[in-house]
Amino acid sequence: PAVIRRSDYKPFAWRVPEVSLDFALGLEETHVTAVLAVERNPQADASPTIHLDGDGLEPLTVKIDGEVATSWSMEGNDLIVSLPGDAHQIEVTTKINPSANTALMGLFASGGMLCTQCEAEGFRRITFFPDRPDVLSVYRVRMSGPKAQFPVLLSNGNLEAEGDGEDGTHWAQWHDPWPKPSYLFALVAGDLIANSDIFNTVSGREVALNIWVREGDEGRTGHAMESLKKSMRWDEETFGREYDLDLFNIVAVSDFNMGAMENKGLNVFNTKYVLADEDTATDVDFDGVEGVIAHEYFHNWSGNRVTCRDWFQLSLKEGFTVLRDQLFSQDMGSAPVKRIEDVRVLRGAQFPEDSGPLAHPIRPDSFREISNFYTATIYNKGAEVIRMIRTMAGEEAFRKGTDLYFDRHDGEAATCEDFVKAMEDGAGLDLTQFRLWYSQAGTPKVSVRLTHEGDTATLHLSQEVPPTPGQSDKQPMPIPIKLALFDRDSGEHRGEQLITLDKAQVSLSFDGFAKPPILSVNRGFSAPIVVHRDISSDELVFLAARDDDPFARYEALQDLVVGHLKDAVDGSLDDAARKDARQAITSAIAAVLADDTLDDSMRGELLVLPSESYLAETMLVADPGRIHAERQSLRAAIGSALEPEFTAVYQRASQVPYSLSAEARGARKVKTQALVYLAAGNPDLAATMAAAQYDSANNMTDRQGAMMVLCGLEGIERTNKLIDFYNRYKGNALVIDKWFALQAGSMHPAALAHVKALADHPDFTMKNPNRVRSLFMAMAYNPQAFHAEDGEGYRMIGDFILALDPINPQTAARFVPQLGKWRRIEPGRSALMREQLERIAAAPGLSRDTHEQVSRSLG
Ligand code: B3K
Ligand code: ZN
Helix, strand or coil: CCCEEHHHCCCCCEEEEEEEEEEECCCCCEEEEEEEEEEECCCCCCCCEEEEECCCCCCCEEEECCEECCCEEEECCEEEEECCCCEEEEEEEEEECHHHCCCCCEEEEECCEEEEECCCCCHHHCCCECCCCCCCEEEEEEEEEECCCCCEEEECCEEEEEEECCCCEEEEEEEEEEEECHHHCCEEEECCEEEEEEEECCCCCEEEEEEEECCCCHHHCHHHHHHHHHHHHHHHHHHCCCCCCCEEEEEEECCCCCCEECCCCEEEEEHHHCCCCCCCCCHHHHHHHHHHHHHHHHCCCECCCEEECCHHHHHHHHHHHHHHHHHHHHHHCCHHHHHHHHHHHHHHHHHHHHCCCCCCCCCCCEECCHHHHCCHHHHHHHHHHHHHHHHHHCHHHHHHHHHHHHHHHCCCEECHHHHHHHHHHHHCCCCCHHHHHHHCCCCCEEEEEEEEECCEEEEEEEEECCCECCECCCCCCCEEEEEEEECCCCCCECCCEEEEECCCEEEEEECCCCCCCEEEECHHHCCCCEEEECCCHHHHHHHHHHCCCHHHHHHHHHHHHHHHHHHHHCCCCCHHHHHHHHHHHHHHHHHHHHCCCCCHHHHHHHHCCCCHHHHHHCCCCECHHHHHHHHHHHHHHHHHHCHHHHHHHHHHHHCCCCCCCHHHHHHHHHHHHHHHHHHHHCHHHHHHHHHHHHHHCCCHHHHHHHHHHHHCCCCHHHHHHHHHHHHHHCCCHHHHHHHHHHHHCCCCCCHHHHHHHHCCCCCCCCCCHHHHHHHHHHHHCCHHHHCCCCCHHHHHHHHHHHHHCCCCHHHHHCCHHHHHHHHHECHHHHHHHHHHHHHHHHCCCCCHHHHHHHHHHHC
């Protein structure tokens, strides 16, 4: 398959100011008539033909200016039409089978309804079109179908007209006044009911809000509706962005490749990010709903009003929108806790990407299949890069920059460069060197050393950006680093400073320190970097207890644990040193449990041990078996040493009644954390406690927490509660997903055998992405199971990728990166991982998605 390069961008030869679509809907057969008004683009090279993208379509009729035409041909999947003049009308009819569409791109059937997904290149599976984001059109959509089967007919924009047809059919006509690219088109037809509400915008317009779900699910849409209204208000207040239609529809669908989709005025959501109530959704699920609702809503400006020129600019909308949803969630709950969670995601998902064969800059230079570039780098590192601009500019100037960006590019398809330029002009920054963050891949490593002489402390900083595929030599990047120097005696620091490390090496001196100060660095995680600091355990213990920056405090504790586990894993610890390190960590954890200045939500964060994948990331070559064993053994040591303390915290937290208040949520978080430590230290005690928690739970957070702990333990309670859980929630797909995921992600030594059995369970299906993820993604990200020493985990994922690829290539390709980590894994496992990649690569008929990921991973 051909490589597409950013440098080859050319504007499209034609404009398509207006599109009319007519759908005759049927689950097995839908007829589509598309009428395109086209005119020559004066800003592009003239062409005698128009190239319309298609994917698996056959043109039934082609008309030009109302006359049946023969001046067309097929070029592969695409339709090439000869056009003599400067402006024409092209009409093409196609026929599709939504029920056969298991890839879930284009128009597909889900549980009796019809639904679309067009980003990035799904519209070409509906009709022939210049399916690229820089072609903006005003859409009018008419659809008709059997009224009993599809009582609700939705598309983008406003409903213009509707009526009944013959033979029990009805129709609706929608018009979206805002020009948009084809990837934002959407259509939904089905038997749905709405939770409806109203939002009054800042300028006094009334917007009708609807959240459409299947009958029976409406009672679980309240949180989504509240989240939507909060998002709308927040975007007015924080970014000055008002909603621009009189109607905003959200539809929940159970078969969906990702979280949700920001189609103009008609967001389509995975049910997972709409439905929530206390009996079926955890606190984490509630936050997921709030965050994704906000994210898709915020796209209305960052993505829809200002869209992307081409898919290389994807981070323009995704990085920026992730930052916007992160800032929103910070404002809705605890800002420091949200920051820690976001950094944990970055480190768990993006850092490994950046240090492996799939590393790419946030603005890539080439791709084969764009679906493979909806990555943690584009999304999460993209957000970090814009966050750095915000940090350097300050909030007020940043807002001037975003105002200018929206104002300058409203209605346009823009580039990352446009964004950076608007930031320079609006916020008053010089981002010349900063642009390297858009072009260079790889996570910068920053080394920090503090020396002390007389009254002067000197900070020595140096940076190195590691080589990544296709980029062997890197230039130093400007890295904004927040730091503070603590006085050992007073325990206070002298004010936080923001410095920018923009050279390979920099030294900075600070006077007036009679004793060497203690350095707190990259506070608030001001830059997405790896910091190597020359710091003693005692100093980390000091910061873990005293740092006034909550992130830095978390980081100190993490570093303390990471430092110890690295030593433990590489075998460089003797018994005495191990004992000392564990002692230091245990007292630091004890201090966290006892510190009554902390709220439980923050306490819960501080108690989380660094993940196995993050630990692997800190090592040049990782031994997943040893990492797992050492981490578990540390957890067990802490759990037994602090059994009374954890039991006390557990009992205190159990007294807090269920509510969604920050306090109650924090209590549930520490309760499960305590149980996890107790389970490691004293499994029998924990099994009894977890079973009791399961039985008395009046909410899913407690029930799932208990089930999670039980799933990792042997014994009859595990079996009994799993049966109870299944029977209790049978028929609720989202909760049954949890039932699969809990077993596949468990610490149980036989987790792989459980997954194998569950793949034959009548409720398992390869056709539903949520179910597929709940079993196989949970297993692929369960380090102990995936990295089974005999390679069985790798084999299962290899088999699974090959089986899923013909059904749903986009989702199949998402499993490849786990195997792609082979280069950084110890030789035995590494060879077994590579073997699976080679086996997949050799399979005939591989999709473009999976083929690209496998060949890059082997590369
Ligand atoms: N923009 C969509 C992602 C589409 C992914 C297509 N493979 C959801 C989002 O980021 O908001
Ligand atoms: Zn997005």
